[in-house]
Amino acid sequence: MFGFFAPLRIAHLNSTPFSTKERILGAAEELFARNGFAGASLRELTASAKVNLAAVNYHFGSKDNLINEVFRRRLDELSTHRLEALQAARDKAKSTLEDILAAFIHPALALSVDKPGGATFVRVLARAYAEHNERLRKFLSENYGHVLKEFAAAISAELPHLDKEELYWRIDIIAGALTYAMADFGVIKRRGSMSEKVHRERAAEHLIRFAAAGLRAD
Numbered sequence: 001m002f003g004f005f006a007p008l009r010i011a012h013l014n015s016t017p018f019s020t021k022e023r024i025l026g027a028a029e030e031l032f033a034r035n036g037f038a039g040a041s042l043r044e045l046t047a048s049a050k051v052n053l054a055a056v057n058y059h060f061g062s063k064d065n066l067i068n069e070v071f072r073r074r075l076d077e078l079s080t081h082r083l084e085a086l087q088a089a090r091d092k093a094k095s096t097l098e099d100i101l102a103a104f105i106h107p108a109l110a111l112s113v114d115k116p117g118g119a120t121f122v123r124v125l126a127r128a129y130a131e132h133n134e135r136l137r138k139f140l141s142e143n144y145g146h147v148l149k150e151f152a153a154a155i156s157a158e159l160p161h162l163d164k165e166e167l168y169w170r171i172d173i174i175a176g177a178l179t180y181a182m183a184d185f186g187v188i189k190r191r192g193s194m195s196e197k198v199h200r201e202r203a204a205e206h207l208i209r210f211a212a213a214g215l216r217a218d
Contacts, residue, residue, distance in 0.1 A: 021059045023049045026117060029070050033123035037067055037131055068139045071128075074111065074121045075140075079147045081107035086150060097158045097215060101208045104151055105178055109204050112182040113196045122182045129179065159215060174211045181207055 027049035031040035042063060046053055060066040085103035089095045111118045128136060148171070156167055181203050 020049075020051055020055055024051060024056055024059060024066070025070055025073060028066055029117055029120050029124055032067070032070060032127060033120045036127050037133055037136070064135050067133075067136055070121075070124060071136070071140065072143070074118075075144055078107055078111055079144055081110075082147060083150060086154060090154065097155065097212050098208055100151065100154045100158065101174075101211050101215075102204070105204050105207055105211070108178055108182055109200045113200055122179070125179060126183055129176075155215060162215075170215050174214065177207060177211070 024045070027045055028040070031044055031048060034040075035044075042053060042056060045066075046056060049056075056066065060069060082104055085107060086100065089099035089103045092099060112122045113119065128140070152167060152171060155171065156162065156164075159167070162170070
């Protein structure tokens with residue numbers, strides 16, 4: 001379900017790209033992607049970010065808060081883009097299920113290739129699926145669960161015959177497929193002659209078609 005939180009509430013970090021806080025977040029993202037949340041030590045983090053422990057404590061207070069902020073700096077923006085795209089889809093004279101799915105899928109795939117560190121964050125997101133970190137799950141649910149509800153409501157309006165439990169099962173499966181596509185784990189790899197943008201658009205096209213068929217299935 002994390003794919004919807006993003007899946008991703010406060011303002012963007014008040015810092016320059018090379019501030020101490022940004023350096024810590026970037027180093028933490030790399031370490032969490034490589035070693036997991038439990039496996040990444042603060043000692044490794046301070047060495048990688050070239051800061052002392054006092055700086056980490058000053059900016060984040062605890063490792064749990066640091067984990068939360070790694071997610072927040074990506075998911076706040078992703079959530080905003082998704083909700084704006086969803087509103088644009090709803091404002092269309094004749095919106096379709098595919099329009100709603102595009103509003104969910106396109107911003108996430110863009111994150112995975114467009115922003116510096118986006119691909120690393122996708123690996124962190126995959127860690128969130130694999131590791132049972134209840135504090136993190138609670139943080140994501142409280143801060144980004146509203147995004148899932150907005151999309152669920154929009155999809156439900158298109159498919160009123162689906163009961164709530166069945167709807168959420170299908171959305172959960174789509175979210176997992178999206179995370180898989182974002183991480184580029186699949187057998188379909190980008191050809192050297194194809195740009196990242198074209199590859200991403202093709203991935204989105206296939207995923208939207210697949211997701212729409214799954215949602216409409218009897």
